[in-house]
Amino acid sequence: MFTDFFYSLKKRRVPVSITEWMTLMEALAKGYISNLDEFYYLARAILVKSEAYYDHYDVAFQEYFKGIEAPAEITEQILEWLKDPINRMTLTEEERALFDKMDFDELLKEFEKRLEEQTEQHDGGGHWIGRGGTSPFGHSGYHPAGIRIGGQSRGRHAIQIAQERRFQNYRSDLTLDVRQIKMALRGLRQLNRIGPEDELDLEKTIKATSKNAGEIELIWTRSRKNAVKLLLLMDVGGSMEPFALLCSQLFSAAHSSSHFKDSQFFYFHNCIYDDLYHDIERNEAISTDHLLRTLEPDYKVVLVGDARMAPYELMERYGAINYYERNDTPGIIWLKRIADHFTHCIWLNPEVPRFWIYPTVRLIGKLFPMFELTLDGLGQAVKKLVVKK
Amino acid sequence: MNSNGFDQFKGSPDYVTSEPLRNAVNVSIALGRPVLIRGEPGTGKTLLAHSIARGLGKKLITWNIKSTTKAQEGLYIYDTVQRLNDSRFGDKDVSDIKQYIKLGKLGQAFASPEQLVLLIDEVDKADIEFPNDLLNELDEMSFYIPETNETISAIHRPITVITSNAEKELPDAFLRRCIFHYIEFPDPELMEEIVRVHFPDIKDNLLREALRTFYSLREIDEFRKKPSTSELIDWLQALMAGGVADEKISSEIPFIGTLLKKETDYNHFVNAYMTRIGDNYIIRRR
Numbered sequence: 001m002f003t004d005f006f007y008s009l010k011k012r013r014v015p016v017s018i019t020e021w022m023t024l025m026e027a028l029a030k031g032y033i034s035n036l037d038e039f040y041y042l043a044r045a046i047l048v049k050s051e052a053y054y055d056h057y058d059v060a061f062q063e064y065f066k067g068i069e070a071p072a073e074i075t076e077q078i079l080e081w082l083k084d085p086i087n088r089m090t091l092t093e094e095e096r097a098l099f100d101k102m103d104f105d106e107l108l109k110e111f112e113k114r115l116e117e118q119t120e121q122h123d124g125g126g127h128w129i130g131r132g133g134t135s136p137f138g139h140s141g142y143h144p145a146g147i148r149i150g151g152q153s154r155g156r157h158a159i160q161i162a163q164e165r166r167f168q169n170y171r172s173d174l175t176l177d178v179r180q181i182k183m184a185l186r187g188l189r190q191l192n193r194i195g196p197e198d199e200l201d202l203e204k205t206i207k208a209t210s211k212n213a214g215e216i217e218l219i220w221t222r223s224r225k226n227a228v229k230l231l232l233l234m235d236v237g238g239s240m241e242p243f244a245l246l247c248s249q250l251f252s253a254a255h256s257s258s259h260f261k262d263s264q265f266f267y268f269h270n271c272i273y274d275d276l277y278h279d280i281e282r283n284e285a286i287s288t289d290h291l292l293r294t295l296e297p298d299y300k301v302v303l304v305g306d307a308r309m310a311p312y313e314l315m316e317r318y319g320a321i322n323y324y325e326r327n328d329t330p331g332i333i334w335l336k337r338i339a340d341h342f343t344h345c346i347w348l349n350p351e352v353p354r355f356w357i358y359p360t361v362r363l364i365g366k367l368f369p370m371f372e373l374t375l376d377g378l379g380q381a382v383k384k385l386v387v388k389k
Numbered sequence: 390m391n392s393n394g395f396d397q398f399k400g401s402p403d404y405v406t407s408e409p410l411r412n413a414v415n416v417s418i419a420l421g422r423p424v425l426i427r428g429e430p431g432t433g434k435t436l437l438a439h440s441i442a443r444g445l446g447k448k449l450i451t452w453n454i455k456s457t458t459k460a461q462e463g464l465y466i467y468d469t470v471q472r473l474n475d476s477r478f479g480d481k482d483v484s485d486i487k488q489y490i491k492l493g494k495l496g497q498a499f500a501s502p503e504q505l506v507l508l509i510d511e512v513d514k515a516d517i518e519f520p521n522d523l524l525n526e527l528d529e530m531s532f533y534i535p536e537t538n539e540t541i542s543a544i545h546r547p548i549t550v551i552t553s554n555a556e557k558e559l560p561d562a563f564l565r566r567c568i569f570h571y572i573e574f575p576d577p578e579l580m581e582e583i584v585r586v587h588f589p590d591i592k593d594n595l596l597r598e599a600l601r602t603f604y605s606l607r608e609i610d611e612f613r614k615k616p617s618t619s620e621l622i623d624w625l626q627a628l629m630a631g632g633v634a635d636e637k638i639s640s641e642i643p644f645i646g647t648l649l650k651k652e653t654d655y656n657h658f659v660n661a662y663m664t665r666i667g668d669n670y671i672i673r674r675r
Contacts, residue, residue: 200470
């Protein structure tokens with residue numbers, strides 16, 4: 001039943017799996033879904049696991065169930081007949097199997113046909129549109145693939161909700177997602193024993209206890225914690241605009257990775273000069289010199305940027321694109337200072353490597369090992385950052 | 390529909406739900422699968438579990454997840470140190486390992502003779518592998534304790550509610566086993582209903598003015614943290630306690646600190662949208 005809807009979702013790149021589809025079938029078979037509205041929400045709850053795909057789901061839903069609006073309008077005429085609910089009846093197994101075979105289009109055609117034939121109100125029975133029966137149409141009835149008509153007030157219909165496409169803003173269509181980046185960043189760790197002695201050293205305890213003639217001697221040790229400190233410097237200049245989402249994902253992955261001993265984040269515009277910034281709007285500055293003096297050289301430095309700028313922005317005094325920065329020291333010198341101060345630095349470039357022939361990119365690539373900001377590139381970069389020097 | 394055990398959860402008097410959310414909860418109860426709730430902070434994800442527990446008259450077990458939480462802790466803890474310590478004095482029978490096995494929250498929920506509501510709160514806070522470590526246990530609703538050669542399996546599958554703040558953090562295998570619902574930010578009508586649950590005798594004028602101001606604040610995209618339901622409730626409380634005239638609500642936004650909790654947001658708002666007149670700040674006309 002509805003198998004085409006499954007493929008329709010797949011076509012829209014909603015990541016649905018057979019497991020979830022079977023769950024939906026289970027819910028349908030048990031009769032938990034009695035009308036299209038419920039189907040819309042329940043199928044979404046079961047099949048779609050992120051609000052980012054709600055919009056894709058809406059599109060697929062519209063596509064598959066288009067034309068369902070018609071009976072929703074006919075509903076109004078029959079509403080009059082169907083005022084009081086009648087207790088639902090249960091179906092035998094074979095009856096259910098019979099109805100399972102019908103698909104939505106058939107149901108719809110059938111509905112319109114019967115509506116034309118029918119001339120009076122009808123309760124019970126297995127064919128006419130009415131109340132409490134086993135016909136797939138009507139209300140309070142029991143039909144797994146049935147269309148609900150009227151009954152209690154239901155507000156808007158599913159297809160209208162789907163048409164609204166309220167979740168368009170939640171779409172992401174991502175190449176790299178936060179979880180993948182986080183997994184890659186997990187590689188950034190060096191476990192050292194630090195902190196309070198809160199872990200039982202079993203080996204030593206046994207030894208000490210034996211020496212003590214069986215009198216228990218507990219030996220504690222410091223637990224292993226990640227000693228990696230991270231410094232993330234991100235370019236938020238105009239040419240980075242197309243990669244804003246990717247960079248914000250990298251940021252949120254690094255920011256929420258709790259396993260670093262310390263992590264610091266700063267922004268710059270095109271190139272690094274006298275100041276770095278705490279915020280993207282670059283209101284709150286901190287002097288680069290101050291950072292170099294206060295941060296130990298063992299911070300792992302990740303610079304993110306396209307490294308593309310006018311050559312004078314990199315090479316000249318007062319070359320900063322922002323006139324008021326009035327940098328006495330050319331950007332390249334600042335970059336060199338960073339590369340010299342910290343033992344492990346890499347540069348992540350969101351652009352594809354075939355554009356890396358641009359002069360400033362090549363110059364910067366000489367200072368910092370440059371990697372593409374993809375899953376593979378990130379993996380290689382992480383490896384580079386943990387090698388012993 | 391009650392005949393087949395569906396439609397159990399109908400909300401509780403102090404918690405306003407939407408129909409899709411109720412349906413998601415009910416289908417998760419009926420199919421015995423955890424329901425994963427996501428949504429903006431302050432949309433009542435955690436309260437949902439409390440409401441289910443109250444609505445169905447069941448006990449609630451809350452497992453608050455922290456960054457250091459391990460999956461194992463939810464199942465059971467084998468207190469070896471205590472056992473080792475007891476062995477020195479011989480006042481307890483240390484060969485009975487059972488007394489050193491302490492069930493965690495998940496273990497308690499499985500072992501309970503009655504059906505419970507289990508809330509696994511903020512699952513994304515934990516280590517990234519955490520959800521994967523719980524896959525089997527949540528699927529089968531049972532786990533094995535090698536120390537005592539016992540299997541704890543759920544007598545009644547607990548109604549499991551899992552909440553998460555972050556997007557795209559949970560592994561696919563975990564997601565496949567859950568029913569998912571995203572709590573949208575309530576629209577003004579639903580919000581009015583929610584507010585009235587908290588303040589049954591709030592004045593209409595005050596509420597209308599406050600909601601209008603609140604929703605226009607939410608339209609400003611530059612905030613790091615947009616004000617949410619819980620901030621609105623706090624603000625309304627402050628407005629009512631302060632006895633602010635209705636017309637001042639939108640022109641001055643008194644007690645704006647209760648709505649904008651981040652200093653940067655507050656400063657940004659004051660600089661961009663307000664003018665100082667005498668000792669007061671008022672909203673700049675645009």
